[in-house]
Amino acid sequence: MNTDQYIDIFLDESREHLQAINDNLLELEKDPKNLSIVNDIFRSAHTLKGMSATMGFEDIAALTHKMENVLDQIRNEERSATTAIVDIIFASVEALEVVVSDISNGGDGKKDVTALVSAIEGIEKGQDAVDEQVTQDHTSNSFEFDDYQLEVISQAKGQGYLALSIMVKLRDDCILKGPRAYMVMEKLESLGEVIQTMPSVEEIEDGNFDQAFSVVFVTKVSEKDVQATIENVSEIELVSISEISNVNSVTTEEAIKIEEAPSSSSQSVPSEEKQSQKSKTIRVNLDRIDTLLNLFEEVVIDRSRLQDIANKLNNQDLVSVVENMSRVTLDMQELMLSMRMLPVEQVFNRFPRMIRGLARDLGKEITLKISGKETELDRIVIEEISDPLVHLIRNSVDHGIEIPGVREEVGKSPIGTVELRAYHSGNHVFIEIEDDGAGINREKVGRKAIEKGLLQEEQAKRMTDEEIYQFIFASGFSTADVVSDISGRGVGLDVVKNKIQSLGGSIIVQSEQGKGSKFSIELPLTLSILSALLVQVQRETYAIPLSSIVETVSLSKDDLMFVHGQSVMDFRGKVIPILSLSDIFQVPVESLGTNQNYNVVVVQKGDKLTGLLVDELIGKKEVVLKSLGNFIKDVFGISGATILGDGNVALIVDPNALIQD
Amino acid sequence: MENLLKVIVITLNNQRYGINVQQILSIEKMQEITRVPRTSEFIKGVINLRGETIPVIDLKERLQLETSEPTNQSRILVIQVDAVTVGLIVDSATDVLDIDTNEIERASEMAGIVNEKYIAGIAKRAEELLLLLNLQTILNFEETEEVIQLEKVEEE
Numbered sequence: 050m051n052t053d054q055y056i057d058i059f060l061d062e063s064r065e066h067l068q069a070i071n072d073n074l075l076e077l078e079k080d081p082k083n084l085s086i087v088n089d090i091f092r093s094a095h096t097l098k099g100m101s102a103t104m105g106f107e108d109i110a111a112l113t114h115k116m117e118n119v120l121d122q123i124r125n126e127e128r129s130a131t132t133a134i135v136d137i138i139f140a141s142v143e144a145l146e147v148v149v150s151d152i153s154n155g156g157d158g159k160k161d162v163t164a165l166v167s168a169i170e171g172i173e174k175g176q177d178a179v180d181e182q183v184t185q186d187h188t189s190n191s192f193e194f195d196d197y198q199l200e201v202i203s204q205a206k207g208q209g210y211l212a213l214s215i216m217v218k219l220r221d222d223c224i225l226k227g228p229r230a231y232m233v234m235e236k237l238e239s240l241g242e243v244i245q246t247m248p249s250v251e252e253i254e255d256g257n258f259d260q261a262f263s264v265v266f267v268t269k270v271s272e273k274d275v276q277a278t279i280e281n282v283s284e285i286e287l288v289s290i291s292e293i294s295n296v297n298s299v300t301t302e303e304a305i306k307i308e309e310a311p312s313s314s315s316q317s318v319p320s321e322e323k324q325s326q327k328s329k330t331i332r333v334n335l336d337r338i339d340t341l342l343n344l345f346e347e348v349v350i351d352r353s354r355l356q357d358i359a360n361k362l363n364n365q366d367l368v369s370v371v372e373n374m375s376r377v378t379l380d381m382q383e384l385m386l387s388m389r390m391l392p393v394e395q396v397f398n399r400f401p402r403m404i405r406g407l408a409r410d411l412g413k414e415i416t417l418k419i420s421g422k423e424t425e426l427d428r429i430v431i432e433e434i435s436d437p438l439v440h441l442i443r444n445s446v447d448h449g450i451e452i453p454g455v456r457e458e459v460g461k462s463p464i465g466t467v468e469l470r471a472y473h474s475g476n477h478v479f480i481e482i483e484d485d486g487a488g489i490n491r492e493k494v495g496r497k498a499i500e501k502g503l504l505q506e507e508q509a510k511r512m513t514d515e516e517i518y519q520f521i522f523a524s525g526f527s528t529a530d531v532v533s534d535i536s537g538r539g540v541g542l543d544v545v546k547n548k549i550q551s552l553g554g555s556i557i558v559q560s561e562q563g564k565g566s567k568f569s570i571e572l573p574l575t576l577s578i579l580s581a582l583l584v585q586v587q588r589e590t591y592a593i594p595l596s597s598i599v600e601t602v603s604l605s606k607d608d609l610m611f612v613h614g615q616s617v618m619d620f621r622g623k624v625i626p627i628l629s630l631s632d633i634f635q636v637p638v639e640s641l642g643t644n645q646n647y648n649v650v651v652v653q654k655g656d657k658l659t660g661l662l663v664d665e666l667i668g669k670k671e672v673v674l675k676s677l678g679n680f681i682k683d684v685f686g687i688s689g690a691t692i693l694g695d696g697n698v699a700l701i702v703d704p705n706a707l708i709q710d
Numbered sequence: 711m712e713n714l715l716k717v718i719v720i721t722l723n724n725q726r727y728g729i730n731v732q733q734i735l736s737i738e739k740m741q742e743i744t745r746v747p748r749t750s751e752f753i754k755g756v757i758n759l760r761g762e763t764i765p766v767i768d769l770k771e772r773l774q775l776e777t778s779e780p781t782n783q784s785r786i787l788v789i790q791v792d793a794v795t796v797g798l799i800v801d802s803a804t805d806v807l808d809i810d811t812n813e814i815e816r817a818s819e820m821a822g823i824v825n826e827k828y829i830a831g832i833a834k835r836a837e838e839l840l841l842l843l844n845l846q847t848i849l850n851f852e853e854t855e856e857v858i859q860l861e862k863v864e865e866e
Contacts, residue, residue: 686748
């Protein structure tokens with residue numbers, strides 16, 4: 050069997066499981082007594098082991114196997130989750146991540162894990178060594194039958210069938226456990242009926258088990274024949290068969306003693322959970338979603354045509370069918386658009402461990418606060434933004450936050466704080482990294498910039514702090530020399546800036562010496578969905594991003610005032626300017642409003658408010674921002690376009706451009 | 711035979727023009743165009759082309775010809791030149807022709823109705839002279855941008 054075609058799935062799932070282990074370890078550290086967390090970690094490690102063995106990555110399998118052993122001991126309360134153990138597991142996870150990324154880069158997934166393996170063995174030692182021999186009696190691992198199965202077994206026995214409990218152990222060097230197990234199952238099914246398996250049939254056929262699995266089997270063939278049949282399959286090490294005798298006993302668990310691998314007891318539980326997870330997510334190529342989306346837009350256009358025809362024909366049946374279709378397609382559209390989006394959580398999740406590790410290495414104490422991780426970004430942006438964020442966070446931890454002693458000297462809490470925030474604002478997504486560390490030294494940055502010939506001494510004096518700070522993004526500008534004396538990792542911030550710019554975003558830094566710094570990344574929503582209020586201006590429809598809207602106000606003609614030729618209104622005791630969208634966008638006037646009331650959409654930028662005068666409010670809608678194309682660039686007050694349900698294009702207003710500073 | 715150029719024939723104010731078929735992505739019927747404010751006059755706005763928004767230009771206006779309201783013969787010719795996709799409004803798109811490249815003469819030799827910088831060449835055919843449009847200059851970016859910039863300055 051060629052495993053190449055599964056490699057992507059393997060990589061994706063491995064990353065997920067490593068992330069899960071990672072998250073759970075952090076939880077465990079806070080709550081070392083919580084065995085259900087240990088269980089979760091165990092399951093992830095176990096699945097990883099199964100998958101990697103199937104794919105032939107022996108080093109991953111070896112390491113996860115050892116991890117599993119230790120976790121199993123914790124789970125069985127044979128030892129407690131000490132920091133030493135958590136550390137070694139963290140180290141293992143890191144090593145595994147390296148291997149996985151090596152594989153994804155086309156490597157062979159080989160890594161010397163012996164040091165880690167022996168470290169874990171060291172921990173494991175002194176305890177009842179977990180016997181790797183599968184032939185170990187574990188009564189608690191025996192089958193449990195439900196009523197139906199008991200009934201089947203007892204009926205079968207009544208009709209002269211044999212009820213057998215079979216344990217099959219594959220050879221240790223068997224790589225493709227799944228297919229082997231499948232062959233065994235197939236042979237068995239030709240002889241009789243499989244009543245129950247441990248782990249579940251799916252798990253067995255996926256190879257998700259240790260070297261052994263067990264089957265309850267009813268047959269008319271003798272024990273010996275069954276044994277011989279199974280042994281015909283190659284790479285089988287051992288087949289042990291025992292007859293199930295006392296099925297009528299209520300305590301079947303004790304009645305049926307079979308041989309099981311030590312860890313299999315947990316498998317019946319994860320197998321159920323795994324199945325439910327499987328049914329929840331599937332992996333789809335992004336291109337397919339895009340194609341689907343584009344095809345769908347065509348359906349929408351046809352639907353609106355159909356709507357027109359239905360109205361013309363005035364056939365009530367047709368009209369109601371089309372109406373229903375409209376509703377359904379609208380829901381479909383929103384669903385499809387949301388498929389491209391992922392919460393930024395995916396990226397943020399790796400940071401708690403990273404901070405923990407960095408803080409430990411540097412002898413610092415740091416709390417990481419994360420907010421807005423549900424903020425959605427286009428998948429492509431998510432993938433690209435990860436590295437720049439890692440660099441920035443490293444910077445904050447390494448150069449920003451001081452060591453506890455220094456912090457106390459300057460009157461700060463010894464524990465430093467790094468805050469990671471994500472939020473939508475206007476037509477942008479902002480990601481901010483703020484620390485309460487030493488801040489940036491303007492003098493040093495300025496001096497360095499002059500040294501590098503990037504700046505004249507005269508200029509430097511006139512520049513604002515912010516302008517000076519931007520020099521840390523210049524290429525070849527080592528932050529280590531600038532911000533602190535702690536040696537840097539040689540990661541240039543210019544790389545970060547370039548990456549962000551290539552995504553169409555920008556980055557700025559604010560800082561106050563002694564108080565900390567804040568890096569703000571602004572990413573365009575080019576690929577994002579945003580909530581918008583659709584408004585009508587004469588016969589044109591515009592979308593105003595909801596994130597900029599404070600509220601909508603109905604204004605009577607008398608409430609409109611003029612100050613120096615500028616129309617203004619009173620908004621909660623504040624006088625705010627009013628702009629007419631119709632004037633700004635030079636909308637052709639079809640009819641002069643005879644309305645005595647105006648609709649005003651109050652938008653904000655920072656603490657500045659402005660009222661936008663529109664004719665009608667249509668309603669809220671999730672829209673996808675599309676660019677106007679590279680032929681039309683930078684239209685004043687417009688950030689892009691979106692396609693409405695009827696297939697027409699509406700322009701998206703950029704309130705930030707309209708509000709005067 | 712290998713020197714044949716396939717062109718789509720369009721009409722603008724009853725004059726026939728040829729456009730290299732390789733530059734044409736599709737020919738669409740007229741549809742609702744969303745006006746984009748504060749852009750050049752000849753940019754009529756944007757349309758929804760199978761889920762993508764593309765700008766639409768009134769070719770007659772761009773070529774400084776007399777303009778008229780679209781009819782049901784009017785078409786939007788979706789063209790792609792140097793990674794730029796644009797729709798061109800034309801009075802009609804009628805035929806596909808094979809033109810012998812040997813029959814094409816340089817535009818400078820002919821005085822035309824249209825500014826010669828927009829003409830790539832003239833195909834002399836038995837019954838007519840077909841003007842071949844030069845889409846590169848028609849979509850000339852720098853010039854277009856200058857126009858937009860100028861307008862912006864005036865407004866601000």
